[in-house]
Each structure stands twice: as C-alpha cells, then as structure tokens.
Amino acid sequence: MNLIIRDAVAADLPAIIEIYNATVPTRMVTAELEPTTVEARLPWFREHSPHEYPFWVAESDGCVIGWLDFKKFLPRCAYRGTAEISVYVDEQFRRHGVGQRLLKEAIARAPSLGITALVGLIFGHNEPSLKLFDRLGFERWGFFPAVAQLDGVKRDLVVVGLHCGKPCSHGPAGRPVCAETVPHADAPSAFADVRRGGQPRSYNDCLSLMQTLMQYRQEPIHSALQKIRDKYSMLHLDVLILIYHFSKICSGAILEIGAFVGGATIAAAFGVRDSGRPKKLVAIEPGGGVKHKRLGTRHILRDLERNLARQRVSGMVTLIKGRSFDPKTISAVRQALGTDEVGLLILDADAGKRRDIECYRDKLTEGCWMVIDDYCGADANVKSAQSRADVDALAAAGALDPLGFYGWSTWVGRWRGRSAEVNH
Ligand SMILES: C[S@@+](CC[C@H](N)C(=O)[O-])C[C@H]1O[C@@H](n2cnc3c(N)ncnc32)[C@H](O)[C@@H]1O
Secondary structure, eight states: OOEEEEEOOGGGHHHHHHHHHHHGGGTSSOSOOSOOOHHHHHHHHHTOOTTSSOEEEEEETTEEEEEEEEEESOSSGGGTTEEEEEEEEOGGGTTTTHHHHHHHHHHHHTGGGTOOEEEEEEETTOHHHHHHHHHTTOEEEEEEEEEEEETTEEEEEEEEEEEOSSOGGGSOTTOOOSGGGSOOTTOOSHHHHHHHTTOOTTHHHHHHHHHHHHHHTTSHHHHHHHHHHHHHOSSOHHHHHHHHHHHHHOSSEEEEEOOTTSHHHHHHHHHHHHHTSOOOEEEEOOOOOBOOTTTOBSOHHHHHHHHHHHTTOGGGEEEEOSOTTSHHHHHHHHHHHTTOOEEEEEEOSSSOHHHHHHHHGGGEEEEEEEEEOOOSOOTTOHHHHHHHHHHHHHHHTTSEEEEEEETTTEEEEEEOHHHHHHHO
16 A cells, blocks of 8 residues: 555544544544534644644545544643554554554654653553554553443543653563564555665654754744844754754753854753743853854853843853863753753864763763764864764764754764663
8 A cells, every 4th residue: 555644734634533533433442422523623633743742644545544643641741751642544444554554653753752652542342453552562551440431331441551762772572662673564664664774773763853854944933043043153044943843852951062142052942941841951151252254252151141131041041151171160060950861962162072972971861862063064174073083983882873964064863872881
C-alpha cells in the first residue's frame, strides 16, 4: 500500500471524524456513546501542534485512512514528558499494518518531541488494539476494572505504556524502547529503508529536525525571531529557531556560553516562556567590545542587559559575567543551576569548545541538546578549525551524536557522554 504519514490539516477533519464515528457503535474503541460532528471537534483538533502534541493522518491514494494524535497525559507539569496517544484506522483498511505504521512513527518521533513515555488507554475487551500495542513493546501499566458502562455491560480499562526516550542499549532485552529498536520489516517508510541501508542511527532524527524547522516557518515565532536576529544576533535565523525549539522541549536548564548582546539568549528565553514550564536559563558573557558592521559595540554587557530588558526576559536569565573556564564563573554557574541538570547547551564563545564542555560535562543530561557555533569556515579560520576538531573528536568518541549543521556554521546534536563512558 502506498502510505504516507503527514500532519493533519483542518480539511482532513471530516474524514477523521468519519473514521472515529464508525467506531462508536462497535463499543470496542471509544467511550463516546454517540457520534460526534466536525464542529464539535474543532477545538480538540486545534489543541494539537506539530511540535508538541501532533496530529497525524495516514493517507493512501489521496484518502485519509487512519490517524493518530498525541495529547497531554495529565495537566500537571511533572507529566510533561508523558503523552497519551490514540490510533484510529478506517474499517476497510484494518489488518493492513496502518495502525502499526502510525504507532511506529509515534515511537520514533517521541524523543524529538520531548516525549519520554507514551501511554494508551484501551478497553480490556479490545483484543486487536491490545495485541498491536503489545507487539510494539508497550507494557500493561494499569488496570481499572469495570469502570466503563457500555449498553449496560461493565467494561475494564487497560493502560498500556512505553518509555521511549532512553538510549536503546539500556532497554530491557527484546523490548523496543526507542526508534532504533523498532522492527521495520513491514514498514515501507523511507526511514526504514535508510536503516536497512546502514545509515547512522540518528538519521531519522536529522530528517525530523529539518522537518520541524520547516514547520516553524509557518508560525508567528518565525517573524518574531527574524526581528531578534536582525537587531541582536550574529547567528542565522534557522539556528535561533532551533534554539527556541530546543529550549521549549528540553527537560532541565539551559546554559549559554558567549551571550554577546543577547540574540540567542532571547530566542532561548522565548522558548522557555512558550514551554509553559519553569526552566533555568544561565548565560555567560565576559563583556568587552566588538567591531562588527551591524552589531558593533563598545560595551557588550551594557547592551546585553538593555536588550534582555527590552524583550522583557531579564527576569528569566541569570547572567554570569566572566569567562566560561574561570573558577569563579564555574562556581557561579553551579550555584545558579543548583541541583538542575542542563538539557540544552549553547556554545558560541571562542574556539575552546572541548574545554567548555569539559568544564560543565558533569551537569549535562544524557541526550542534552547541543548547539555549537563555528563548526565550518574558511581553512584560514583558526577558530572554526579548532572548534571543528573538538566537535569531531567528541563525535568520534561517541560523546556527541550529530544531527547536522545549520545556518552558516552551526553544529547541532546531542550529548551522549554517559553512554560513551560506558562503551569506550
Ligand atoms: C560570536 S559572539 C556570540 C554571538 C551570540 N550567540 C549571538 O546570538 O549573536 C561570542 C561571544 O562570546 C564571548 N566569549 C568569548 N570567550 C568567552 C568565554 N571564554 N566565556 C564566555 N564568553 C566568551 C565574547 O565576548 C562574545 O560576546
């Protein structure tokens, strides 16, 4: 079957509702007792976003034949990394692997959405769905006896779950815990073919990140960050968008080394603000002056503080005035972070990338997002050459997992230092 999975748009809603309504009289899938309408479901549909709680459709020959949505598992902040998923497939296309494809995609994409656990709520008598989730590694995490009443019959509810944010090597034997271990034997997706072809395990994540970036181009934050870039940043707009995105989805604090006059700091602060969760944002900058056609200044720190205030984010940023590797700076950063670990590290200071990582590596979470500037440059550019050598050495040792480079010269990836220590 020629099947594609894509983000749902409002025009798909009639087909989505039709598939949903067909399951109501079966009393197998949904606890809804009456069919619903497109109008009634519009607010629910709009609660989704491609970057946080996506809504996907499975399309074959131009027709929507199934869908999957993510939603908040519970509203309290501590459950942010856990999402509930629902999968529906058109009756005519069941037993064709459509539900399986959707679920596999959800498991594969969860880490890049900041989701570390997926749960499904399934009636105890819905054997086909229980088997499907079981095949993909979901375990039974909860059982609620006789909590639903369907046409006078009391029915049980089973909660199935899967942790999907951990590196595969730590997963229980034989259990697929993340994208890389999901069997792709019958999955005709491009990603499956690439994996069979022996590409790096992060290939799927690279494509997913590129897609995420493209999707932001349609959103208001794109023009907001364009203005920030024009006024305050030496980085490319794509990089500011990624900094915004990682700040929004990461767990833990954000550490920036080399804030300059605040472009990336402001992008990160906007991400924290839009995540709706409290996160520490610590920025290190020694100050001084810089000759630059667009952004030249004789007083970096004065301009940085003024720009943060203008964008109303001063209260969100702990600014540490000093050089990254000075003992006083290191201890001030540790004090600011307290027991929090760093979920996003932005390195845009001088050529000492490895030195800076070594100063703070014990504070980095496994999987910490890393944005490292000056990766590419002319051969004569000593700063890029050394930065690149540092990044490549860490990647070769398995401590950095590359996800590509963006803008003019910014490397993006994830910290795998703890698994590297185990494996090497
Ligand atoms: C290229 S600029 C950063 C640009 C900024 N990220 C943006 O969005 O435009 C580099 C900054 O790093 C600072 N810097 C240089 N060495 C540093 C160090 N060891 N620790 C912290 N900051 C440093 C410089 O003062 C300068 O402001």
